Amino acid sequence: MKWFLMAIMTMVYNGDQKDTFVWTNPIFDSKQQCVDYVKDNNQPIYFKLMENFPNDKLDRLLCVRQDKLEKFFKEGPVKPGDKV
Numbered sequence: 001m002k003w004f005l006m007a008i009m010t011m012v013y014n015g016d017q018k019d020t021f022v023w024t025n026p027i028f029d030s031k032q033q034c035v036d037y038v039k040d041n042n043q044p045i046y047f048k049l050m051e052n053f054p055n056d057k058l059d060r061l062l063c064v065r066q067d068k069l070e071k072f073f074k075e076g077p078v079k080p081g082d083k084v
Contacts, residue, residue, distance in 0.1 A: 001067065002027050002065075002066040003027070003028040003029070003030060003031055003033065003063050003064065003065055004022050004023060004024070004027060004028070004066065004069050005022070005028075005038065005045075005061065005063060006020060006021070006023075006062045006064045006069065007020065007021040007045075007049055007058060007061050008020050008059045008060050009053050009056040009058060009059055010056060010057045010058070010059040011055070011056040018059065019053055019056060021048075022064075022069065023048075031063050038061055038063070046058070
């Protein structure tokens, strides 16, 4: 299973939506590879996010499995109170 790095930003718009950013390069073979990449590349990750979202701040970085990411894009994020 492939893993992707995903950023969720802090600014909320339309009542409950936040900007997200998914790196498609590199793609990881494990969660640990993704975590290690984040540890080793904090500054380039931060600069990429500031380039794309200059007026926003990072809420969190996630290492996400490909199937979960596909579900996110198909169905949208889980909202509080939704059954998973």
